[in-house]
Every structure is written in structure tokens, then in C-alpha cells.
Amino acid sequence: MIIREATAEDWPAIWPFMRGIIAAGETYTYDRDTPEDRARSMWLLGVPARTVVAVDPAGAVMGTAKMNPNHMGGASHIAxxxxxxxxxxxGRGVGRALGEYVLDWARGEGYRAMQFNAVVSTNVRAVGLWQALGFEILGTLPEGFLHPTHGYVGLHIMHRHL
Known part of the structure; x- marks a missing residue:
């Protein structure tokens, strides 16, 4: 796979799977009925942020990541x-490849750490991947997320030094 900068031309390939993931309401804190124009503006970010896509050899978009400063001012060194x-x-390693790419990007940009603010505790694949990539759970907001089938579940704050 190739990971490259996302372009406006990638959006028609991103939006269908993004829409399904958001509508499922299982892993993101976005409104389940987020309209396309709002999703696009939240995902395709400009400098100092960056949005990338992972594409297969035929050019199909397999996944996407956006990376950005987590805070401003005196905390802008956290991505x-x-x-x-x-x-x-x-199951093809797309998430891991994007995760490794993002960590490399953040190091290269001079960030000192990366923090994920809201990893849904029932998203065990994501939690396991981030832990495998060196993240630790700093804390969990009890009942911070209303999951459509599990009810109220925790939201993890995950962190990794770079």
C-alpha cells in the first residue's frame, strides 16, 4: 500500500465508508447524521494539520487518517x-500502517507526544492497536459514550511520548 497526501479528488472514495462508520455510531463521537459537507470540512484539514489516504496498488482508497495539533498555545507540542x-x-494492516505513518509524521514535525482524546472502550481492535504501537490509557471517562448496542461505555484518553 501507499500512503500519500489526500486530495479533494479522494473525497468521493472516502465519504462512503466514512458515512457508514459515522452512522453506525460505534467508534466516533460525531453526530450519527453528520452531513457530508460538515464531515469533509472536519476531515480534510489544512496546514499545520495533514490528511492522508492509504491506497492499494490499483489506487483504491483503503483508509484515511488526519493528524493535527491536539491543543494550541503552550500545549501545541502535543499531536x-x-x-x-x-x-x-x-484486517489487512491498513490501520497499523496509518498509525505508524502518523507517528513518524508527528516526530518529524517536532511534536513531543501524541494524545487520542476519545477512544471508545468497546473499540477493542483500535485500543489493542494503539497499545501495540506504544500508547497507554491515561484515564477513562466513565459512561462518556453512548454506544448503540452496549449503552453507556467509557472513553479512553490514550497517550504516547514521541
Missing amino acids: SASFMVDPAFS
Whole structure:
């Protein structure tokens, strides 16, 4: 796979799987009925942030990540990121490749740490991946997320020094 800068031309390939992930309401704190124009403005970010896509050899978008400063001012040395993988490409290492890419990007940009603000505790694949990539759970907001089938579940704050 190739990971490259996302362009406006990638959006029609991103939006269908992003829409499904958001509408499922299981892993993101976005409104389940987030309209396309709002999703696009939240995902395709400009400098100092960056949005990338992972594409297969045929050019199909398998997943995407956005990376950005987590805070401003005196805390602007902490990065954050969000990831979405097309379920059609699940289990092929796309999330791991995007995670490693984002960590390399953050190091290269001079960030000192990366923090994920809201990892849904029932998203065990994501939690396990981030732990495998060196993140630790700093704390959990009890009942911070209303999952459509599990009810109120925790939101982890995850962190990794760079």
C-alpha cells in the first residue's frame, strides 16, 4: 500500500465508508447524521494539520487518517490523529500502517507526544492497536459514550511520548 497526501479528488472514495462508520455510531463521537459537507470540512484539514489516504496498488482508497495539533498555545507540542479504514479492507494492516505513518509524521514535525482524546472502550481492535504501537490509557471517562448496542461505555484518553 501507499500512503500519500489526500486530495479533494479522494473525497468521493472516502465519504462512503466514512458515512457508514459515522452512522453506525460505534467508534466516533460525531453526530450519527453528520452531513457530508460538515464531515469533509472536519476531515480534510489544512496546514499545520495533514490528511492522508492509504491506497492499494490499483489506487483504491483503503483508509484515511488526519493528524493535527491536539491543543494550541503552550500545549501545541502535543499531536492528535483520527483514523478510518474502509471495512472492505479490514484486517489487512491498513490501520497499523496509518498509525505508524502518523507517528513518524508527528516526530518529524517536532511534536513531543501524541494524545487520542476519545477512544471508545468497546473499540477493542483500535485500543489493542494503539497499545501495540506504544500508547497507554491515561484515564477513562466513565459512561462518556453512548454506544448503540452496549449503552453507556467509557472513553479512553490514550497517550504516547514521541
